[in-house]
Amino acid sequence: MEAENKKLDQFTKEVIQDAGLSSPSVDFLANVMAEVSKEESLVKAQNPLITKVGWMIIASLFAVFTFVLTRFSLGFSILGDWDLSSLMIEKYEMNVDIPITYAYCFFFLLVFVIIQINFIKKYFYRSLKN
Amino acid sequence: MTQKTDQDYILEVRSGNVNAYAILVTKYKDMMFTLALRMVGNREDAEEIAQDTFVKAYTSLSTFKGTSKFSTWLYRIVYNTSLDYIKKKKRVILSEHIDEIHEASIGTMQDAMSYLEAQEKKETIERALLQLPEEERVLLTLFYFEELSLKEITEIVHISYENVKIKLHRSRKKLYHILKNVVEPIYLSHGSRK
Secondary structure, eight states: OHHHHHHHHHHHHHHHHHHOOOOOOTTHHHHHHHHHHHHHHHHHHHSOSSOHHHHHHHHHHHHHHHHHHHHSOOSSOTTTTOOOGGGOGGGGTOOOOOOHHHHHHHHHHHHHHHHHHHHHHHHHHHHHHO | OOOOOHHHHHHHHHTTOTHHHHHHHHHHHHHHHHHHHHHHOOHHHHHHHHHHHHHHHHHTGGGOOSSSOHHHHHHHHHHHHHHHHHHHHTOOOOOOOOOOOOHHHHHHHHHHHHHSOHHHHHHHHHHHHTTSOHHHHHHHIIIIISOOOHHHHHHHHOOOHHHHHHHHHHHHHHHHHHHHHHHHHHHHHHHHHO
16 A cells, blocks of 8 residues: 555656646736836835825924924014904804714714725726726 | 845845846746646636736735745745636536556556657646646645645645645545546557557
8 A cells, every 4th residue: 555655656746747837928927027017107106295204204393393382482473463353253252062963973074084085095096007 | 156046036126126026937937827727727817817926926025024935925826816716717627536546557557658758748647637626736736846845735725734635645546547547548559559
């Protein structure tokens, strides 16, 4: 039994080695590289206008300005002596009260918009790819 | 000068040299095409699958961690892509009945195989392989041609070590019987004419 298995093993090895490998058409490599270049250009086209580093710099600057402006008041206003009190909302006695339902609706709308942006992005990516 | 490894080329591709990928494609195109061909059974589809696999591999090259060989990773992608294709086409492969094999008859078969011309032999084996289930064709190719270990094969086909062993054993027997039915009658008829 053991000898028989060994012989069958050897026979199969010879058969599979004899079958060898098949080659694709001559322009296979060119086709693959053309597709790869297409993918490459799509990736480049997909690069965002503001990179991750860019967003981080913007966020850091925003944080620094907020901190400086709130903690270290310069003691003067760049608006000088302009009297803007006439523009104040209180003058019109507006009493803004946002209902909780509205707040929830707004929150979910925001979530849907964010999700949809991803779907739309993927949809355009697929249509560009094909 | 030392020979560049797959990993060297992968690093070059990752750093923006797309042309380095052409070297990897050239190196593996025949094996990838053969695996796809043995899975799907026709050249046009196999070429499309092999091409898709190389493009998929390129786009997900950043996810290749290097824990397995690059070739194993590629073979896994071509195997999965071929499986998806087969599922779409819903092809049904009939299994072969397996009889007992005797040591002496293997010797006769070896004589019969050596009687065939190289090209005729290659075509006969290819036709015989096509009668096996897709998975078994791939197992035989990976084990006997590419000489991968059973452990490496398990990584590609997602079946257990023991299962690979059993399937290999069964497919060896099946292939033998298929070839016996095709080759021996030709050999015997030529022998009797002489």
